[in-house]
Amino acid sequence: MKYVDEFRDPELIATVAREIERIVDPARHYRIMEVCGGHTHSIYRHGLKNVLPENIQLVHGPGCPVCVLPMGRIDDGLSVLDRPDAVLTAFGDMMRVPGTKGTPLEYKARGADVRMVYSPLDALRIAQREPGKHVCFFAIGFETTAPSTALTILRAKALDVQNFSVFCNHVTILPAIRAILDSPDMRLDGFIGPGHVSTITGCRPYEFIAQHYQKPVVISGFEPLDLLQSILMLLRQLQAGESKVENQYRRIVPWDGNRAALLAMADVFELRPYFEWRGLGFISQSALKIKASYAAFDTEARFELPGVRVTDPKAAQCGEILKGVLSPPQCKLFGNACTPEHPVGALMVSSEGACAAYYKYVAR
């Protein structure tokens, strides 16, 4: 399969793995964070840990938008279904994520009109097809999915669709990385930068990590060869005592990002003063809000939502895992009280969460 098989070629992978083995300093312990949940999933799915030297530890970052969404927000989104005319639409990722009274799938089983969509435009189409209903799109994701939400709101306005709104939960990755870097128990040597987010943002926004915090960053693709090459590039920087932003995923990520997408986002969204991240707590200017000029399409502006905070059980150590202080099986709840079928903490919720990936592919 084109653009996939080339990046899974066992010989090339063995070559890069040998080079990593050759340059790695056996006396040193390396802690590298892959920021993106897609990377976490790929690392486990392809068994890459077995390919790397033991003194390279991969730490799983906060880049799973489903995992970092607090339960109170999920309740808020589901509360839309109290309206008899409501249709709640969401990506497949959201369908099994529990609120306090169940997951969207469980609401659907009880008769609520919950529908899975592949794009926010599909949700808008449902609203046009069914004018008697109010169609709410439960928007989640980093900069990867935020532009498609922005463009959908722009189109809804152009078409004057009045029975459509977006429950906006878009978050931005950089404040979360900064929060991790500022954390006193931070012990990281470098970052594998997010691939899909960077197709939109480009590589420049990561420069503060290299300059201010002196940690190397390599923006990476998602295939095994991409990830190993990115680790090699990070090791080379560390051996040379450098810290800069490099782009391994050049076949997809332009250095300056996607200007049209960024403009659409800037048109529709503004930063929230602060937003709660599950496992990490409140982070200032880390999430997007729909601007007042598009309030007609903002679920939060149109409807009264409960807005109740739901805290995670204290025993769940998601924050420590997100910051790389603990690995998934070191959490007391891992695999017994907290499993993918009955997630207690954030990271067990989505298959891109570090704990769910670990549980699914490595051990339980």
Place this chain on the structure above:
Amino acid sequence: MKTQIAQIEMAHGAGGKATRRLIEGLIVPALANPVLEQLSDSALLSINGTRLATTADGFVVKPLRFAGGSIGSLAVHGTVNDLAVSGAHPIALMATLILEAGLSGEILEQEIDAMAQAARDAGVSIVGGDTKVVEHGMADGMYITTFGIGALDERLTLGPHVVRAGDRVLLSGNIGDHGITILLARGELDLEAQIQSDSRAVTPFVDAICTAAAAGLRWMRDPTRGGVASALNELARDCGLAIVLEEEAIPVRDEVRGACELLGLDPLHIANEGQFIAIVAPGFAQSALEALRAVPGGEGAALIGTVEAAPSGTVLTCTRYGGTRIVDMLVGDPLPRIC
């Protein structure tokens, strides 16, 4: 309440962990009897010394027609296949039609014809059944439930209890074609691909493998809902051994791989309706493979792994880079991942 099930979810019908919990937590204890407790594809009965396999199946596919098949042919294939992988020669089927008021006569006629054609091709008769009609809006056009009966092949002794470390895992062909075809045919995802369901009777393939390797055949299963991963996890659990797959050896069409990559699904979790897995003693593996490949439509058969002693009850895949990962049962319905 005896079970932990608060309400039925779609996941209870997906063939994975939730289905297993429903069956083992509620149904088996309530109906307890030794035949049921085998939990195999068919219930094996002995009547006056004649050994029979019986099976029942329900079909609720949406849409009714899809590339490569339809609910009528699927109902016949699914029932015949459950008998075949239990080591039985299918003899007769019965079918109940649950029809929704408003279903067009033309569609119904097409489906009855499809059932008749599939039964002729598989060499079985549909000898009885029932029809019921429900109000408009109470069913997706039509549902079919079936019952099948077959005579057990006396040469075979099949079951998890005869599986041994060192046995090989044989797969009859490409996986994931049916599930991905149905997912795309629902039209909810804006994706198109040139694939069709693999819906077919596996009887010619099972006949070939029995002729070539009856003495070395240990266990068979058609990996329908829940896919190859769920079928092999059940085997691993029931025999207390490990199943170690070689990722590279598992045949998957590019179209299916592509759709799975895009949607974040694993082909090992996707449903099949015309494939089966056989566990074969090592000395018989090559002859069984060659016998399968010699049957038209069996060219894609492959040896995909080995039964090992440890880690007990687990299915593993060796990735092509020397890494390994656990292959879990399906949890819930497979849902596309977007963000």
